[in-house]
Amino acid sequence: MSTLQILPLRSRADRNIFLRFPWRIYRGDPLWAPPLLPELTRRIDPQKGAFFQRGEAEFFIAWQDNRPAGTICAAEDRAVNEQRGMRDCMFGFFECLPDYEIACALFERAADWARQRGLETLYGPFNLDYEDSYGVLIEGRDRPPALLCGHTPPYYRDFVERYGFAPARGDNLAFAFDLTADNPEMEHLHRLADRLRQRGQIQIRAARLDRWTEEAQTILELLNRATAHLTDFIPWQREALEEMLAQFRQVADPELILFAEVDGRAVGWFPALPNLNEAFQHANGLRYPWDYLRLIWYMRRQPKCLTIKSVLVLPEYWNRGVGVLLFDEMARRVQNKGYEWIDLSLTSEDNPATPQLAERMGARIYKRYRVYRKPL
Numbered sequence: 001m002s003t004l005q006i007l008p009l010r011s012r013a014d015r016n017i018f019l020r021f022p023w024r025i026y027r028g029d030p031l032w033a034p035p036l037l038p039e040l041t042r043r044i045d046p047q048k049g050a051f052f053q054r055g056e057a058e059f060f061i062a063w064q065d066n067r068p069a070g071t072i073c074a075a076e077d078r079a080v081n082e083q084r085g086m087r088d089c090m091f092g093f094f095e096c097l098p099d100y101e102i103a104c105a106l107f108e109r110a111a112d113w114a115r116q117r118g119l120e121t122l123y124g125p126f127n128l129d130y131e132d133s134y135g136v137l138i139e140g141r142d143r144p145p146a147l148l149c150g151h152t153p154p155y156y157r158d159f160v161e162r163y164g165f166a167p168a169r170g171d172n173l174a175f176a177f178d179l180t181a182d183n184p185e186m187e188h189l190h191r192l193a194d195r196l197r198q199r200g201q202i203q204i205r206a207a208r209l210d211r212w213t214e215e216a217q218t219i220l221e222l223l224n225r226a227t228a229h230l231t232d233f234i235p236w237q238r239e240a241l242e243e244m245l246a247q248f249r250q251v252a253d254p255e256l257i258l259f260a261e262v263d264g265r266a267v268g269w270f271p272a273l274p275n276l277n278e279a280f281q282h283a284n285g286l287r288y289p290w291d292y293l294r295l296i297w298y299m300r301r302q303p304k305c306l307t308i309k310s311v312l313v314l315p316e317y318w319n320r321g322v323g324v325l326l327f328d329e330m331a332r333r334v335q336n337k338g339y340e341w342i343d344l345s346l347t348s349e350d351n352p353a354t355p356q357l358a359e360r361m362g363a364r365i366y367k368r369y370r371v372y373r374k375p376l
Helices: 012-020 022-026 037-043 076-084 099-115 155-163 183-200 209-226 239-247 290-298 323-335 351-360
Strands: 004-008 056-063 067-077 086-096 122-123 136-139 172-178 203-206 258-260 267-275 305-309 341-348 364-370 372-375
Touching: 004 099, 012 037, 012 056, 012 267, 022 086, 056 076, 056 086, 056 155, 067 099, 086 099, 086 155, 086 323, 099 122, 099 155, 099 172, 155 372, 172 351, 203 323, 209 239, 209 267, 258 323, 267 323, 323 351, 341 351
Parallel strands: 086 122, 305 341
Antiparallel strands: 004 056, 056 067, 067 086, 122 372, 136 364, 172 341, 172 364, 203 258, 258 267, 267 305
C-alpha cells in the first residue's frame, strides 16, 4: 500500500523539487511553455517576491512512496482581503499526477492552512500573481498559450470540481485575430475610427519610456478605475504592477503601448507586446546554463504573435469611441511589423464590452480559463 504525505518546504533542495515538478507533468506536451525558473525562484522568495510585502504564503509537496507527486501553495493576500472585506485563501502552484487522491490531499492541506488563519474560502489557482498563468484551462488545446497565459492538463478541471470548487466568476477568454486574412470587420472599424478622429476629441499617443514613473502611476489609476465594476475585482498594488511592468520594459515597443487622452488626461490604455512564449517554449525554463543560449537565439527571431493583455477605458468614456480608436490605431501600427496574428487575452465574460469589441473586429475565442472558489 502506497504512503502519501503532504509536507512543507524545509530546504533549498525542497524548493528546487517544488519548482521543477511541472516538468514531470508536462513532459512531452508540445503546448506547454515552461516558466522561467529564475523568475519563479524570486517570486516565491519571502525576501524578494513582491507578494510578501502584503501577505504570507507556504508551499507544499505531495510525497507518494517518497517520490514527489504534486505541489500546492496556500497564501493570504492581506492587503486585498482587507480592501475587499474578504477572507480568501489563495491557492496556486497546483500541479498533480493523474490521481485524485493526491489532488484531494493537496487541497485538504491548503484548506487546513487557511482554517488555522481564520480564512473562509479557497480561491484560485493563482501563482502568487493575479495576472500570470492563472486559472484552469477549460477550452483551447489547438495552440500554445500566449504570454502570461497558462496551460493545464484536462484532468485538473475534474479534480478541482470534484473537490467541490465552483466558478468564482465568468470565464476568462483569449481571442485570436488573424492579420493575414481579409477582414471586412476591420474595414468597417477603420471607417468608424476615421469619423471619430475628425471630431478631434480623443488623442492616441505612444508610451513615454523616459517618463516611466509617471506612466506607471497613470496605468495604476486606469487599472483600478476601469476594472472596478468586475466581479471579484482585485485592486492593483503599486509594487505588484511595477514588478510586472519591469519584466517587459526592455522588450516593449513604445509605439505599440497606446494611451488614449481627452484634454491631456489619460482615459484609456492598450498595451501590446511580442509573444515571448514563442521563445520561452524553447528555453526549458532556463534550467541549465546552455538554455540561456537557446533563449538568446530564439529571442532574435521575429515572433508570429503580438499579444495584447488589456484594453482599459474609464467607465465615463465607454460609449465615446475610445476603444474603437485604440483598436484601430493598433491595427494600423502593426501592419508592417511582421506579425501574423494578435492574441487578445485575458478578458472576462463579466466585462462584456471588451469581448463585444473584439468580436466586432473579427477576433474569435481560442482559449477559456476558469478561476474557482470553495467555502471552507
